[in-house]
Amino acid sequence: MQRSMFGLPHARGCFALGGRRTGSEFAGAATAAAAALSRMPASWKSASLRWRAAVCAGAFPNWVSRPLSSEKASARDGHKFKVAVIGSGPAGCYAVAALTKQIPKTQLEVDVLDELPTPFGLVRYGIAPDHQEAKAVVNQFAQSLSQENVRFRGNVKVGVHVSVAELRSMYHAVIAAAGAQSERKIDVPGESLHGVLSARKFVAWYNGHPHFTKLHVPLDHRTTDVVVVGNGNVAIDVARILLKTPEELARSDIAQHAWEKLSQCSVKRVHLVGRRGLAQASWSAKELREIVQKLPNVRVKVNPDEIKLSDVDLEELEMEENRAKKRCTGIVQQAAAEQESAAAEEKRLFEGEQQTVKELHLRFLRTPVLFLPKDDDANSVGWTQFARNHLAGPPGKQRAHITTNMPAGCETIPSTLVLVSVGYKVGTFDGLPVDTASGVIHNVKGRVKNQTGEFLPGLYVTGWMKRGSSGIVGSNRWDAEETIRCVIEDLASAPLDYKAGGAALDSLLDIRGVRLVDFDSWRRIDTRESAAGAAMGKPRQKLTSLEELLHTASTDQHA
Amino acid sequence: MRASALLRPLGNSCRLPWGRTWAAPLAPASNLASNHTRTWRRAHGNEPYDESRAITVYFIDRDQRRIEVKAPLGANMLQVAHRNDIDLEGACEGSLACSTCHVYVDDKNFTKLKEPCDDENDMLDLAFGLKENSRLGCQIIATPELDGMELRLPSATRNMAVDGHVPKPH
Ligand SMILES: Cc1cc2nc3c(=O)[nH]c(=O)nc-3n(C[C@H](O)[C@H](O)[C@H](O)COP(=O)(O)OP(=O)(O)OC[C@H]3O[C@@H](n4cnc5c(N)ncnc54)[C@H](O)[C@@H]3O)c2cc1C
Ligand SMILES: NC(=O)c1ccc[n+]([C@@H]2O[C@H](COP(=O)([O-])OP(=O)(O)OC[C@H]3O[C@@H](n4cnc5c(N)ncnc54)[C@H](OP(=O)(O)O)[C@@H]3O)[C@@H](O)[C@H]2O)c1
Ligand code: FES
Numbered sequence: 076m077q078r079s080m081f082g083l084p085h086a087r088g089c090f091a092l093g094g095r096r097t098g099s100e101f102a103g104a105a106t107a108a109a110a111a112l113s114r115m116p117a118s119w120k121s122a123s124l125r126w127r128a129a130v131c132a133g134a135f136p137n138w139v140s141r142p143l144s145s146e147k148a149s150a151r152d153g154h155k156f157k158v159a160v161i162g163s164g165p166a167g168c169y170a171v172a173a174l175t176k177q178i179p180k181t182q183l184e185v186d187v188l189d190e191l192p193t194p195f196g197l198v199r200y201g202i203a204p205d206h207q208e209a210k211a212v213v214n215q216f217a218q219s220l221s222q223e224n225v226r227f228r229g230n231v232k233v234g235v236h237v238s239v240a241e242l243r244s245m246y247h248a249v250i251a252a253a254g255a256q257s258e259r260k261i262d263v264p265g266e267s268l269h270g271v272l273s274a275r276k277f278v279a280w281y282n283g284h285p286h287f288t289k290l291h292v293p294l295d296h297r298t299t300d301v302v303v304v305g306n307g308n309v310a311i312d313v314a315r316i317l318l319k320t321p322e323e324l325a326r327s328d329i330a331q332h333a334w335e336k337l338s339q340c341s342v343k344r345v346h347l348v349g350r351r352g353l354a355q356a357s358w359s360a361k362e363l364r365e366i367v368q369k370l371p372n373v374r375v376k377v378n379p380d381e382i383k384l385s386d387v388d389l390e391e392l393e394m395e396e397n398r399a400k401k402r403c404t405g406i407v408q409q410a411a412a413e414q415e416s417a418a419a420e421e422k423r424l425f426e427g428e429q430q431t432v433k434e435l436h437l438r439f440l441r442t443p444v445l446f447l448p449k450d451d452d453a454n455s456v457g458w459t460q461f462a463r464n465h466l467a468g469p470p471g472k473q474r475a476h477i478t479t480n481m482p483a484g485c486e487t488i489p490s491t492l493v494l495v496s497v498g499y500k501v502g503t504f505d506g507l508p509v510d511t512a513s514g515v516i517h518n519v520k521g522r523v524k525n526q527t528g529e530f531l532p533g534l535y536v537t538g539w540m541k542r543g544s545s546g547i548v549g550s551n552r553w554d555a556e557e558t559i560r561c562v563i564e565d566l567a568s569a570p571l572d573y574k575a576g577g578a579a580l581d582s583l584l585d586i587r588g589v590r591l592v593d594f595d596s597w598r599r600i601d602t603r604e605s606a607a608g609a610a611m612g613k614p615r616q617k618l619t620s621l622e623e624l625l626h627t628a629s630t631d632q633h634a
Numbered sequence: 635m636r637a638s639a640l641l642r643p644l645g646n647s648c649r650l651p652w653g654r655t656w657a658a659p660l661a662p663a664s665n666l667a668s669n670h671t672r673t674w675r676r677a678h679g680n681e682p683y684d685e686s687r688a689i690t691v692y693f694i695d696r697d698q699r700r701i702e703v704k705a706p707l708g709a710n711m712l713q714v715a716h717r718n719d720i721d722l723e724g725a726c727e728g729s730l731a732c733s734t735c736h737v738y739v740d741d742k743n744f745t746k747l748k749e750p751c752d753d754e755n756d757m758l759d760l761a762f763g764l765k766e767n768s769r770l771g772c773q774i775i776a777t778p779e780l781d782g783m784e785l786r787l788p789s790a791t792r793n794m795a796v797d798g799h800v801p802k803p804h
Contacts, residue, residue, distance in 0.1 A: 206731070208726050208727075208729035208730075208731040209726055209731045209732065211725070211726050211727040211729060211731075212725040212726065212727075212732070214727070215724075215725065359756065359759060359760055360752075360755070360756035360759055361731075361753065361756035361757060364752065364756060398759055398764070399759035399760065402755065402756070402759060547732065547733070547760055548725055548732060548734075549723060549725050549732050549733060549734035549762070550762070552723060552734065553762060
């Protein structure tokens with residue numbers, strides 16, 4: 076069976092997909108439509124042609140073909156397919172792109188809601204401020220969000236200003252793409268000490284997320300050692316931000332409050348600690364190469380005993396899916412082999428100016444078991460105790476097990492700041508069934524299920540909410556397309572009743588006194604931030620308080 | 635932003651987040667060869683490509699259609715794809731930071747390409763549906779010897795599990 080990538084350029088794929096869940100009487104029509112569509116000339120490039128063809132072929136119930144006979148009428152009687160997308164991060168933006176690619180403008184209305192006045196989710200508040208090239212994707216997202224049948228509705232928190240149930244009553248489909256707004260925990264005694272923070276909060280703080288500007292981050296002249304728990308890309312991001320020089324960071328769009336703190340603190344060592352071995356670290360080569368090889372002021376320290384590869388590791392690294400891990404292993408092994416000569420070279424180069432050299436300690440096979448307070452401050456973390464681990468299990472499935480006799484065999488590392496970087500999760504989301512074990516919304520291919528396993532019609536999920544905190548920006552494209560395939564399959568399988576859509580949303584929000592930020596208002600923020608940044612020689616100077624953001628959004632700069 | 639820019643990724647010229655202006659291909663041209671009057675500007679500079687000197691490249695899209703296009707010498711395959719309305723993603727706009735422009739190159743031409751640099755290999759590691767003949771489209775530059783090259787777009791029929799999602803061991 077041919078499965079094509081999108082639904083309707085792709086209509087064939089959309090009808091041929093297995094696992095249809097409703098509308099058995101419709102299956103016959105769908106088969107007929109599939110046959111008709113397969114006869115369509117391949118040169119029919121436009122999605123709208125395919126859409127029409129699908130309608131003519133009887134794939135769609137009457138409501139669709141009726142408005143098609145007169146598009147003006149369709150606009151008048153409101154028989155458009157109305158969709159609300161919760162969240163304007165990569166998943167939400169790719170969902171919009173997939174929808175608008177497949178459904179003609181005249182038959183589709185999409186509202187994209189975000190709790191923040193600013194769109195793009197983690198592209199703005201997650202991706203590191205010194206990785207501007209990875210943020211270039213916002214140009215394409217902006218194009219998706221500023222199409223004439225798409226509206227951005229910023230500063231609207233679903234669950235507070237409007238509920239999921241209300242959205243479901245106003246729109247035909249609600250696509251949840253609100254990301255993972257909480258973090259995994261490690262349950263280690265002492266976690267509540269000041270200075271033990273999740274990397275998620277630290278990242279949001281340095282990226283100027285308005286909810287995190289007041290976060291207490293203990294970075295000052297006494298902060299010499301920072302422990303980062305976890306061996307993923309987020310761990311590398313936070314370590315790099317701590318290791319880079321203030322001059323380097325000044326060229327990024329890091330939040331001003333974070334830059335000021337970071338340039339005054341005296342971090343000397345960052346300990347990046349993984350519970351498993353080098354072969355299992357989940358970072359990617361580009362990020363690892365940058366922090367290990369490309370930061371001139373950073374000396375990498377590796378304990379050769381910790382990076383010895385077992386036979387199982389070697390077998391694991393030969394597995395096809397571990398190509399990336401193998402390259403990463405090579406990068407660390409090379410750094411380990413060169414550390415002696417690098418140290419000598421550095422001594423020569425930096426003789427007399429030791430201040431500028433910082434150390435990155437790559438540590439493996441260590442699990443934090445206890446956070447201890449500072450000697451002179453019982454409320455703040457000063458030390459982290461780690462147990463040593465060994466790995467057991469078949470290749471690809473090795474797990475860490477503590478080998479240390481506790482507590483005697485533990486290793487204690489000084490740490491005035493601990494950043495726990497072990498992944499994000501959804502937490503709770505009012506109106507959506509969260510699977511607490513995996514930290515995602517219950518779903519099958521993007522169709523949301525409740526706790527008892529029944530599908531909730533018209534409710535879908537995509538992005539980190541759907542699959543957990545994994546994957547790069549582009550991964551969300553495939554993910555969103557899978558969800559949108561389901562949306563279109565379901566759209567084709569049931570009659571579409573009338574929904575009030577965006578007009579109803581706007582009046583409800585108006586009654587509730589919500590200050591809406593639309594896409595043009597966001598552009599005002601964007602323009603002001605870019606101009607302020609340009610004056611300072613940086614890509615952008617972010618506004619970091621909600622008041623400032625809302626004020627700028629509502630102020631016409633030319634007035 | 636101009637309305638026409640909304641229709642396609644990478645419209646005429648767009649402002650990168652850090653303020654640099656990127657002069658992307660002009661409006662879509664379904665047949666480059668027949669439209670020499672259009673000026674197609676280089677990605678990082680203002681000199682136009684010499685469109686009279688172009689090679690032929692075939693894209694196999696996700697519906698298995700084989701689309702013939704012209705690629706001016708010096709242009710990269712992400713630009714060529716966008717210029718011709720081919721749905722190749724270029725999330726980082728060709729700055730080797732995303733891997734969404736991943737394509738499969740036909741065997742004959744694959745061997746003619748310069749070895750990927752470390753940065754390209756690093757990004758390829760993250761590409762969806764990586765194969766032996768995978769390359770990043772934004773890094774393949776049209777040269778005379780690549781005339782007739784065939785580039786296949788990966789399709790998303792694979793399980794999401796390959797998509798960077800590794801189930802957690804514990
Ligand atoms: C620190 C960090 C760095 C990263 N760096 C990179 C990188 O360099 N390159 C790369 O390719 N990928 C990177 N990623 C991965 C990438 O950011 C994610 O894959 C992607 O952002 C996930 O998209 P999403 O839309 O599911 O979630 P998000 O991006 O989190 O978007 C969710 C959106 O929903 C909104 N929202 C949340 N709750 C509500 C609510 N109740 N009502 C309304 N709106 C709501 C949020 O405000 C947000 O805008 C990074 C991730 C992190 C955490
Ligand atoms: N530049 C980029 O492209 C970029 C930047 C940032 C993020 N991202 C992406 O965003 C996603 C999220 O990144 P991430 O770094 O948060 O997640 P991640 O890659 O899943 O890394 C999580 C790390 O935490 C460890 N861990 C998990 N539970 C633990 C526990 N209980 N105790 C100790 N350690 C534990 C994991 O070890 P185990 O392996 O043992 O579980 C792993 O090392 C990733 O897909 C990443 O690639 C990309
Ligand atoms: S477009 Fe991002 S790597 Fe090619």
